[in-house]
Amino acid sequence: MRSRQPLPAPLASRPFTLESSRSAGLHSSRLRRTDVAHISRGLYRPAGWDFCLEEAARALSEATPGAWISHVTAARIQSFLLPAWLSDSNELHLSKPTALPGARRRGICGHRVIVKPGEIELVDGIWVSTKARTWLDMARQLPLTDLVAVGDGLIRIPRPELEGREGAYSTVEELRGLVARHPNLQGVVRARQALDLMRVGSDSAPETFLRLAMLDAGLPEPELQIALRPGDARPPSADLGFRRRRVAIQYDGGHHLLEPQRLSDRRRDKAFEAAGWTVVIIDKADQEDDYAPAIKKIKRALRSSTVDPSISSGFTNI
Secondary structure, three states: OOOOOOOOHHOOOOOOHHHHHHHOOOOOHHHOOEEEEEEEEEEEEEEEOOOHHHHHHHHHHOOOOOOEEEEHHHHHHHOOOEEEEEEOOOOOEEEOOOOOOOOOOEEEEEEOOOOOOOOOOEEOOOEEOOHHHEEEEEEEEOOHHHHHHHHHHHHHOOOOHHHHHOOOOOHHHHHHHHHHHOOOOOOOOHHHHHHOOOOOOOOOOHHHHHHHHHHHOOOOOOOEEOOOOOOOOOOOOOEEEEEOOOOEEEOHHHHHEEEEEHHHHHHHHHHHHHOOEEEEEEEEHHHHHHHHHHHHHHHHHHOOOOOOOOOOOOOOOO
């Protein structure tokens, strides 16, 4: 009895197109064996394949000329921090320009959209909307606070020694230009609202959520990434706070539980305290009830803080 021809290594572990199977020397009859599953037109996968969003998106991009991965699929591939109800989404979203027929494939969310030059790119073999365009596409689906948090991540100035990149993914001005080019896109009103609330200096989504909660509570706009001694090469800094009131607010995420980071945090906080500042530590527990415990901590610190009269105040009713 003739043994079954195994799938070539490049096809045995991920979805593949009809063209790639032909390039690997497979006859069409081989694709009808039980160890191969037909996904949709021109797309196949090994029968025992464990779903991987990026591999599925790559095959889908390869099999659909003129189209690109978009919306929540692009957001997940680009590592956007999404709300819990979207963060594990395995939906496959595919966009095409309005000049082409819509993307009609089984199990695919197809979109026909107006796209301008520079809004899609080829990344690791996948045609995908740029991070900025993905942000705009997600404006129809994300709540305002989440859209602001994603936007803050795009305009954040990176730390080159840690992240291997020099500049932000985008700027507020670039995003405003993008929004202006698509005045009729669903979600554009929310995108404009988000742009008014976005700020450079937020290092994480929880920091953005905390800042927005402070504004909702009637607190003044906090300064972000406050250097204890402006002008120093590497001074201790606070995530956010109020220089005139000498209140430094630190958001301690999960990595702050590690001992080396805890020691570094304590040295940082002692430096602020030695300079007469009040340090407020916010952690995961303070996120409950829309950051109500955090707001209480911050208001308490502001009421008992020392005012620096040499700095003008934006405070009222505190």
